[in-house]
Amino acid sequence: xxxxxxxxxxxxxxxxxxxxxxxxxxxxxxxxxxxxxxxxxxxxxxxxxxxxxxxxxxxxxxxxxxxxxxxxxxxxxxxxxxxxxxxxxxxxxxxxxxxxxxxxxxxxxxxxxxxxxxxxxxxxxxxxxxxxxxxxxxxxxxxxxxxxxxxxxxxxxxxxxxxxxxxxxxxxxxxxxxxxxxxxxxxxxxxxxxxxxxxxxxxxxxxxxxxxxxxxxxxxxxxxxxxxxxxxxxxxxxxxxxxxxxxxxxxxxxxxxxxxxxxxxxxxxxxxxxxxxxxxxxxxxxxxxxxxxxxxxxxxxxxxxxxxxxxxx
Amino acid sequence: xxxxxxxxxxxxxxxxxxxxxxxxxxxxxxxxxxxxxxxxxxxxxxxxxxxxxxxxxxxxxxxxxxxxxxxxxxxxxxxxxxxxxxxxxxxxxxxxxxxxxxxxxxxxxxxxxxxxxxxxxxxxxxxxxxxxxxxxxxxxxxxxxxxxxxxxxxxxxxxxxxxxxxxxxxxxxxxxxxxxxxxxxxxxxxxxxxxxxxxxxxxxxxxxxxxxxxxxxxxxxxxxxxxxxxxxxxxxxxxxxxxxxxxxxxxxxxxxxxxxxxxx
Numbered sequence: 001x002x003x004x005x006x007x008x009x010x011x012x013x014x015x016x017x018x019x020x021x022x023x024x025x026x027x028x029x030x031x032x033x034x035x036x037x038x039x040x041x042x043x044x045x046x047x048x049x050x051x052x053x054x055x056x057x058x059x060x061x062x063x064x065x066x067x068x069x070x071x072x073x074x075x076x077x078x079x080x081x082x083x084x085x086x087x088x089x090x091x092x093x094x095x096x097x098x099x100x101x102x103x104x105x106x107x108x109x110x111x112x113x114x115x116x117x118x119x120x121x122x123x124x125x126x127x128x129x130x131x132x133x134x135x136x137x138x139x140x141x142x143x144x145x146x147x148x149x150x151x152x153x154x155x156x157x158x159x160x161x162x163x164x165x166x167x168x169x170x171x172x173x174x175x176x177x178x179x180x181x182x183x184x185x186x187x188x189x190x191x192x193x194x195x196x197x198x199x200x201x202x203x204x205x206x207x208x209x210x211x212x213x214x215x216x217x218x219x220x221x222x223x224x225x226x227x228x229x230x231x232x233x234x235x236x237x238x239x240x241x242x243x244x245x246x247x248x249x250x251x252x253x254x255x256x257x258x259x260x261x262x263x264x265x266x267x268x269x270x271x272x273x274x275x276x277x278x279x280x281x282x283x284x285x286x287x288x289x290x291x292x293x294x295x296x297x298x299x300x301x302x303x304x305x306x307x308x309x310x311x312x313x
Numbered sequence: 314x315x316x317x318x319x320x321x322x323x324x325x326x327x328x329x330x331x332x333x334x335x336x337x338x339x340x341x342x343x344x345x346x347x348x349x350x351x352x353x354x355x356x357x358x359x360x361x362x363x364x365x366x367x368x369x370x371x372x373x374x375x376x377x378x379x380x381x382x383x384x385x386x387x388x389x390x391x392x393x394x395x396x397x398x399x400x401x402x403x404x405x406x407x408x409x410x411x412x413x414x415x416x417x418x419x420x421x422x423x424x425x426x427x428x429x430x431x432x433x434x435x436x437x438x439x440x441x442x443x444x445x446x447x448x449x450x451x452x453x454x455x456x457x458x459x460x461x462x463x464x465x466x467x468x469x470x471x472x473x474x475x476x477x478x479x480x481x482x483x484x485x486x487x488x489x490x491x492x493x494x495x496x497x498x499x500x501x502x503x504x505x506x507x508x509x510x511x512x513x514x515x516x517x518x519x520x521x522x523x524x525x526x527x528x529x530x531x532x533x534x535x536x537x538x539x540x541x542x543x544x545x546x547x548x549x550x551x552x553x554x555x556x557x558x559x560x561x562x563x564x565x566x567x568x569x570x571x572x573x574x575x576x577x
Contacts, residue, residue: 014577048577055572100336106324106325
């Protein structure tokens with residue numbers, strides 16, 4: 001598998017504070033790669049260093065085998081960037097701005113390609129409006145069109161759906177899947193973890209400037225997720241059975257529901273055998289797999305932090 | 314679907330430069346009531362006051378009417394102000410509104426970046442200067458002693474102040490600091506740089522002090538080329554102006570080359 005982007009030991013500090021601290025990862029050609037992390041984790045700084053908005057502190061970035069500093073004119077042509085903040089040129093209409101953007105990338109205007117982007121992103125009715133008159137959602141769509149106007153190999157999407165309504169979000173993700181299927185590699189950051197779980201082939205998680213996880217999405221969720229079993233009991237219990245202490249049992253609904261946490265190496269079969277041995281009368285049961293959001297909270301320590309804070313309060 | 318090899322693909326190396334130049338020219342053209350009309354009206358008012366009214370009663374240089382004396386200064390004032398205003402306000406607005414990132418992520422080299430901003434600013438400055446000259450013909454004719462040298466001085470002035478505008482836009486923190494460059498630096502230097510009077514009529518101390526004003530060399534050199542006489546030798550005026558232009562260009566190139574206050 002060829003590598004689209006290779007980042008090695010990337011570091012960046014602002015006023016002596018490390019924003020990105022020794023980050024290394026590689027993105028394969030054709031994949032959708034998610035870079036997640038809480039606010040201030042260093043995601044946008046990493047993306048800005050890839051794009052050239054922020055100078056690289058130390059380390060290196062290679063796009064399709066070319067160094068983004070030495071061969072910047074070549075690598076920037078291969079990248080398309082959708083910035084987190086809305087960036088528009090208020091002097092121009094949508095159509096004029098798209099033509100200008102193709103020129104900035106040294107590409108002659110391709111009317112067929114421009115028209116495809118305009119139609120696919122629903123910009124056709126607004127083509128001759130000046131940017132300042134566009135709604136927030138339209139500006140977001142325009143940002144994607146302008147990032148794609150020079151047909152980049154790698155599209156970087158930094159929170160492209162921030163502040164966007166559900167319908168538009170779905171539309172944008174459909175478009176991203178479509179261009180990915182046509183060969184564009186995608187690097188995205190998003191706060192919508194459910195969407196990241198559905199979209200991304202692999203996920204990297206950053207926290208405090210460091211990379212703390214990098215795995216295929218399914219494996220990450222499976223390896224780190226906690227499986228829970230909820231039992232509905234015929235007869236309520238006053239206390240959880242001591243024999244089940246290693247499952248961290250919690251009684252809910254006035255003792256009628258018993259919540260058990262399965263260890264990573266535990267099986268539902270072994271649990272059922274133990275429950276039968278205890279003679280508990282079980283009416284129903286349900287297993288719950290934690291999703292990416294829980295894995296994310298667990299890895300970044302936000303969950304722990306929240307719990308501690310709530311204990312204090 | 315995509316070009317397989319970008320090195321042999323459809324990349325046009327100078328297209329980013331031409332596009333930025335086009336963008337800059339379209340920008341000032343689109344708001345021409347502010348960028349072209351306003352300075353032309355201001356210069357026309359000066360011409361009316363000093364050419365048709367007060368000018369009749371003033372004489373500061375033997376052999377020339379006051380209107381003939383003041384017109385070269387007013388033309389160059391238009392060139393200077395507008396070259397500076399174009400590059401400073403355009404780049405500062407891009408920085409302020411965040412649009413600069415579109416240029417930072419594009420395959421635009423620092424020399425292309427500087428050249429595009431400089432040429433657009435020079436164009437606006439020289440355009441205003443030309444219109445001011447055309448209007449001035451209603452008030453007085455000029456001898457045009459050395460027209461090519463006059464054009465050369467105007468080109469040097471517009472180049473110099475395009476660079477100064479870029480530098481000001483990079484260092485400015487907000488609109489107030491940007492306007493300070495124009496109101497507290499540029500304006501006094503222009504007014505005290507011999508636009509309205511020759512330094513030869515000043516007392517010796519003030520005349521010598523005026524020699525420290527870098528704009529004096531530009532304005533006097535330009536007037537010298539048009540009228541054939543001036544307070545300073547033309548070659549001196551040209552060398553000092555050219556030296557300043559080169560110095561400011563190197564400064565601007567250094568700032569933009571390292572992305573100072575442009576890239577974080």
